[in-house]
Every structure is written in C-alpha cells, then in structure tokens.
Amino acid sequence: MTTRWLTPDEQRAWRAYIAANLLLEDTLDRQLQQDAGMPHLYYSILANLSEAPERRMRMTDLAERTKITRSRLTYAVTRLEKDGLVRREQCRWDKRGSIAALTDEGTAVLKRTAPGHVATVRASLFDHLSAEQVGQLEQISVQILRALQGEDAGPKGAGPDDLPWRRRSTPCP
Incomplete structure (x- = not known):
C-alpha cells in the first residue's frame, strides 16, 4: 500500500488546526479552573445536563454527547458528585443503567461560570x-x-441536521 503523504497545503492546514485546537482547549481549561475549579470536560458535563429534560441524562447518552468513554465519564461524574454538583440515580426501567442529574448547586455553579466561559470562547x-x-x-x-x-x-x-449536541437524551421514567 502506498502512503498518501500530506501535500504542503494540507500539512500547513493540519499543523495550524492542531496548534489552534490545543491552545483553545488550554485557554478554556485555564479559565474554567480559575473561575470554577474544574476542567473544560467537567463544565461540558454540567452544561449538557443543564440542557437535558429535567436536568437528567442517562450516563451512556452523556458519554456519547461529550465524546468520552463511559469509564472516563464515570470518573468525572464521581468527582462532580463529591463536589455536590451532580447526583447519580438508578434508572427505574433498566437496572444496569444509571442517570446523572444536575443538582441545584451544580446549576448555580454553571450559571455563575457560564458568562466567563462564553466571554473566553468569544474572545x-x-x-x-x-x-x-x-x-x-x-x-x-x-x-x-x-x-x-x-x-x-x-x-x-x-x-447539521442530526448532530449529537442537538439530540434529545433517552428518558428514563
């Protein structure tokens, strides 16, 4: 098999994309650590829960929405749970499934942190x-x-007609 090397234009675009992506993620992490004591991933979990019906989402749906593994999500939710920002609930119709629910304290942290986060994204x-x-x-x-x-x-x-961030979470009655 012959390797399809990147053209000079593709190489420049790739390197610019990687550099911008890394710097943007670092900038967002620094702002969120300073304002809320949490990394961007944890903020994303809270934001996704805040947009879900009843501020609750199945863990599998939340992992898909945030583009992380279930084990990484479990670790993050455990940390957020210890901080009182999220609570875990059993799914009544699927005993193996669990729900992440945003607490009132988590909502307050999100409301307090969102303006600075949006300003950083915009800037x-x-x-x-x-x-x-x-x-x-x-x-x-x-x-x-x-x-x-x-x-x-x-x-x-x-x-963008059916993108993950526009899909509804599967409810767990």
Whole structure:
C-alpha cells in the first residue's frame, strides 16, 4: 500500500488546526479552573445536563454527547458528585443503567461560570471570524465529525441536521 503523504497545503492546514485546537482547549481549561475549579470536560458535563429534560441524562447518552468513554465519564461524574454538583440515580426501567442529574448547586455553579466561559470562547474564537467564516467552521466541523463517526457525510457543506449536541437524551421514567 502506498502512503498518501500530506501535500504542503494540507500539512500547513493540519499543523495550524492542531496548534489552534490545543491552545483553545488550554485557554478554556485555564479559565474554567480559575473561575470554577474544574476542567473544560467537567463544565461540558454540567452544561449538557443543564440542557437535558429535567436536568437528567442517562450516563451512556452523556458519554456519547461529550465524546468520552463511559469509564472516563464515570470518573468525572464521581468527582462532580463529591463536589455536590451532580447526583447519580438508578434508572427505574433498566437496572444496569444509571442517570446523572444536575443538582441545584451544580446549576448555580454553571450559571455563575457560564458568562466567563462564553466571554473566553468569544474572545478566543468567534471575535476573530466573520459571519461567513463561522458558517464555514460549522460546515467543516460537521463534515469531520460525521467522517470520524463513520456516518455518510453527504456532500461537502452538508448542514447539521442530526448532530449529537442537538439530540434529545433517552428518558428514563
């Protein structure tokens, strides 16, 4: 099999993407550690729970939504549980399943932290892009996401119609 090496243009784009991604994640982590004493991943867990019906989500759905393994999510939720920000509940219709629920204290931390987080995201990313570039960023990100998930990415520039962050969590009555 012949290796398809990156072209000079692809190499520059790849290196710029990696550098920007690493610096952005580091910037978000630093801001969230300073403002809330938690890494970006923990904030993402709280944010996803805050958007779920009744601020509750099955752990498997939460792992999929945050793009982490179930074991890594279990570790993070255990830490958030110790801090009183999340509680775990048994799923009544699936004894093997469990639910992560955002507590009132977790909601308060999220409300207190969100303005600084949004300001950091805006200052680090969106303030440097035109409206057209924001649309392009979304299209490119969706294309990459679908390819990595093994989904048919459709034509270049396909819209975000059924993306993980737009899906509803499976309820656990």
